[in-house]
Amino acid sequence: PAGATAISADGGNAALTSLHQGGDGGTIHIGSDAKPIAGDVMIKKAISASSGANATILQHGGKGGTVSVVSGGKIDVRADIKVSDSTGAKRSERGGHIRLDSRLTSGDAIVVSNSGQLRALLDAAAPGPGGKVEFVTAGGNIRVDGGSVIADKGTIDLRNNGAGTIHLLNANLRADVIKANALGVNGQLIIGGGTIDANSVMKLYATGSNGTVRFIDNVSLNGNSVKTIAGNTVTIDNGKIVTVNGPNAANVHTNNPNYTGSGGNNSTSGRFGGRGATTQSFGSRPNY
Numbered sequence: 001p002a003g004a005t006a007i008s009a010d011g012g013n014a015a016l017t018s019l020h021q022g023g024d025g026g027t028i029h030i031g032s033d034a035k036p037i038a039g040d041v042m043i044k045k046a047i048s049a050s051s052g053a054n055a056t057i058l059q060h061g062g063k064g065g066t067v068s069v070v071s072g073g074k075i076d077v078r079a080d081i082k083v084s085d086s087t088g089a090k091r092s093e094r095g096g097h098i099r100l101d102s103r104l105t106s107g108d109a110i111v112v113s114n115s116g117q118l119r120a121l122l123d124a125a126a127p128g129p130g131g132k133v134e135f136v137t138a139g140g141n142i143r144v145d146g147g148s149v150i151a152d153k154g155t156i157d158l159r160n161n162g163a164g165t166i167h168l169l170n171a172n173l174r175a176d177v178i179k180a181n182a183l184g185v186n187g188q189l190i191i192g193g194g195t196i197d198a199n200s201v202m203k204l205y206a207t208g209s210n211g212t213v214r215f216i217d218n219v220s221l222n223g224n225s226v227k228t229i230a231g232n233t234v235t236i237d238n239g240k241i242v243t244v245n246g247p248n249a250a251n252v253h254t255n256n257p258n259y260t261g262s263g264g265n266n267s268t269s270g271r272f273g274g275r276g277a278t279t280q281s282f283g284s285r286p287n288y
Contacts (some may be wrong), residue, residue, distance in 0.1 A: 001264025003009075006045045009063050010217075011052035012021040013099065017175025022052030025065020025083060025096055032070055032083035037101055040073035043116075046080045053089040060126050064096025072103045074140070077116035077147070084131055086152065095120040095154045102137045105162050112147035112171075122152040130154025130176055139164045142170040148196075160187060169217075170194045178225075181205040181288050189231065194219030198225040205288055207233035215242050215270065222251065229241060229277075229283035232256060236270025245273040249279040253285035 011023030026049050028268060029263040062086025069075055070163035079186030083096025093178075098118050101110035112118065119130030130153030135142050139162020146169065149156055155177040155283045160166050163184040172194035178198040182189045185208040192215065196202065202225040206213050213231035220243045221227050227250040235258035236242055244250045263279025 001014060001165075004045060007047045008124045009049040009065055011050070011065070014055040014061075016055055018241070019055045021093070022054045022061035022090060025049040025051050025092075026064035027066040028068070030069045030255065032068075033101075036101075037071040038070070039071075041069055041071045041263045042076045042078065042213065042283050043069075043081065043221055047081070048081075049083045050085045050090060051092040054091065057089045059114045060093040061106070062092065063094040064092050064131050066097045066099075068097075068099045068101075070101045074104060074108055075100050075102050075110045076246060077110075077112045078119065079115065080117045080119065082117075082119045082121065084120050086123040091123055091126065092121070095122050095127060098133045100135045102140055105172060107140055108143055109137040109164065110135050110142045110278075112144045112149070112155055112205050114146030116147035118149045120148070120151040120154055122154075123140040126153070128153045132157065133175070134259040135159070136161065136256060137164060138162050141165045141167065143167045144169070144173075146170045148172040148240050149174075155179070160184065163187065165190060168192075168194065168196070173197065175253050177201040179206055179288065183209060184208045185210055187211045191215050191219050194222045195218060195222055197217065197222040198227075199223045200225050202227040203286075203288060205285070207285075208232070209288060212248070215240055219243070220245060222246065227251065228253070228286060230254065230282065232282050233258065234270060235259065235271070238269045240270045240286030242270075244272055244276060247275075249275045252277045252279045253282050255282045
């Protein structure tokens with residue numbers, strides 16, 4: 001009740017003379033599927049479940065660990081959650097897993113503020129596979145407001161299963177696969193500022209029958225991924241630019257393309273920059 005100064009379930013460190021890898025990261029449960037935390041969860045101090053230090057900095061160590069938070073209330077992340085590492089003697093061999101699951105059906109359910117970081121790190125030479133960072137709500141809003149979410153060589157998956165909204169505001173997301181889906185009939189995915197960087201797959205969806213993907217500020221969509229945006233309405237606010245980097249144009253699937261150029265209806269002056277975009281019907285969108 002008084003709070004914890006930190007929580008650590010890092011793997012053990014290898015003896016310097018052993019040439020062994022560090023131990024695998026452990027598992028931290030704050031609530032469970034069967035018994036969620038009844039109230040709100042606020043994370044203000046670091047939580048770590050990474051692999052331990054290797055005998056030398058030339059090695060990759062054990063597997064990343066798991067941090068799982070399941071709450072009947074709000075999950076508010078204001079500090080660092082790390083489940084695998086990419087630097088020095090603690091370089092992990094495989095990525096870890098972060099899961100935030102709020103059962104709230106309205107209001108803010110998962111919030112990552114400017115000081116919050118969720119990291120399943122791996123360096124470029126790590127064999128992998130990468131880890132996973134997932135946010136799930138029963139309808140309450142997901143907000144990443146200035147924070148960062150990283151799953152090197154892995155997956156970021158944000159899902160709002162009810163009537164709420166996903167906000168990515170000045171957020172920095174990086175992974176091999178990045179997916180966000182507001183599933184409610186009137187669900188909204190709102191993006192403004194920051195960067196979203198995916199190497200293989202990027203899907204930014206609001207798949208409800210009246211769903212909206214809205215870009216309220218300039219944003220960069222980076223990486224070599226195929227970038228797919230899908231919503232009954234897709235809007236880029238006046239004067240804003242969604243810059244599409246990488247080898248190909250973005251694929252936009254919508255019945256109401258509220259932007260200029262790229263097949264838009266010119267109802268706003270917002271536009272796609274960089275590689276641009278092509279516009280197709282909402283019904284032709286690929287499966288999430």
